[in-house]
Amino acid sequence: MWAYESVFYQIYPLGFCGAPFENDGVLTHRITKVASWIPHIKEIGANAIYFSPIFESDTHGYNTRDYKQLDVRLGDNSDFKELCSQLHSNGIKVVIDGVFNHVGRGFPPFMDVIKNRENSPYFHWFNIDLNGNSNYNDGLWYEGWEGNYDLVKLNLYNNDVVEYLLDAVTFWIKEFDIDGIRLDVAYCLDFDFLRRLRKHVDSLKDDFFLVGEMLHGDYNQRMNPEMLNSATNYECYKGLYSSFNSMNMFEINHSLLRQFGPENWTLYKGKHLLSFVDNHDVTRVASILSNENHLPLIYALLFGMPGIPCIYYGSECGERADKNQGDPALRPSFDKPVFNELSAYIAKLSHIKKSQQALNYGDFTSVVLTNRQCIFKRSCNGENIYVAINADENSFSCSFNSEKDTFTDLISGNNIAVKPDFEMKGYTAYILK
Structure with missing residues (x-):
């Protein structure tokens, strides 16, 4: 599948385009801004974009009003159709957010329920209790996602709801020629719904990519041949930054061995999780x-480990923001892209990742592991690549069994001797072939 050989770039459109938080109803063609970033996206080596919510919503995009209309704050459907065409002509795939667990209070079927109660034809589209009340004093209770009443939970056991959502997906594929869907809170979605969705998209477009937002537990429950192609690797997200901050490379290696290693209890061998060091919901990695x-080392580890690397817009140049500052700080609008030393380093990693079968499909074997250093091997069809990280400021020397005495470091282009000893300079990463 194309996604397994790709580098993703995540854009949160409402923030990226500088749209107001509240839906003001004013048609503004902001989404066209993305086209001006295409050269930058290509320069850093990304060949797929994951768009956070783009459809008409109450505020932040995850409270949908209309599944078939681009948010008016971003433009109209013709704007997004033209953008998708431009991206495809530049070799960039398009994945959009599918928010199927819940909708906004401005979703017309829900508004009909509030008005007509049990007489509404949409009454069973939601989980309603007429004997209760909501935080909005609606005179009825309804289930909100994790207690958030601005996120009205859909009843995915209702066939009319499922058919409605599948029809929207058909529209996205036919109208915009999208290449995949990222499923919001996939860990909440009904198994039967995911099976129907997978069959549906497979019938409409070859190699259609379904990736689910998963936080914890066994991702195999929803990532399998009948449901999702991939899942967000939150386990390794935490392990990546924590291993550096605590100077304990055992943490990330334990997760990678648990997920992809050679032991019988390995969970995801042969699967391709969406990997990241930050996104629109968490503190920026810088x-x-x-x-x-x-900072460059964590990206080298991200691109060297199993998975599909995803870069969050702005982080490729070292943009900073803390979750404690609120979501707007994490989802800003930049006047123009910045390409600096970190960006160039990530661009090099992107080229390496996309061009090496061992990095796209290889297994994972831990070779050398200390608190501050790690070397692991990725192998595929007889091709071996060694990824080496030295998180310490001092040089580190070690020996390990390898099939050759000298390798090429794909990052620097230098020939590196590994026998009798391999010397790693301080704060350095190597991808040895």
Whole structure:
């Protein structure tokens, strides 16, 4: 599948385009801004964009009003159709957010329920109790996602709801020629719904990519041949930054061995999780790392480990923001892209990742592991690549069994001797082939 050989770039459109938080109803063609970033996206090596919510919503995009209309704050459907065409002509795939667990209070079927109560034809589209009340004093209770009443939970056991959502997906594929869907809070979605969705998209477009937002537990429950192609790797997200901040490379290696290693209890061998160091919901990696020298190294680890790397817009140049500052701080609008030393480093990693089968499909074997250093091997069809990280400021020397005495470091282009000893300079990463 194309996604397994790709580098993703995540954009949160409402923030990226500088749209107001509240839906003001004013048609403004802001989404066209993305087209001006296409050269930058290509320069850093990304060949797929994951768009956070783009459809008409009450506020932040996850409270949908209309599944078939681009949010008026971003433009109209013709704007997004043209953008998708431009992206495709530049070799960039398009994945959009599918928010199927809940809708906004401005969703017309829900508004009909509030008005007509049990007489509404949409009454069973939601989980309603006429004997209760909501935080909005509606005179009835309804289930909100995790107690958030601005996020009205859909009843995915209702066939009319499922048919409605599948029809929207058909519209997205036919109208915009999208290449995949990222499923919001996929860990909440009904198994039967996911099976129907997978069959539906497979019938409409070859190699259609379904990736689910998963936080914890066994991702195999929803990531399998009948449901999702991939899932967000939150386990390794935490392990990546924590391993550097605590100078304990055992943490991330434990997760990678648990997920992809050679043991019988390995969970996801042969699968491709969406991997990231930050996104629209968490503190930017440049703000969460306690040592700025680790910033390029964490990206080298991200691109070297199993999975599909995803870069959050702005983080490729070291943009900072803390979750404690609120969501707007995490989802800003930049006047123009910045390409600096970190961006160039990530661009090099992107090229390496996309061009090496061992990095796209290889297994995972831990070779050398200390608190501050790690070397692991990725192998595929007889091709071996070694990824080496030295998180310490001092040089580190070690020996390990390898099939050759000298390798090429794909990052620097230098020939590196690994026998009798391999010397890693301080704060350095190597991808050895």
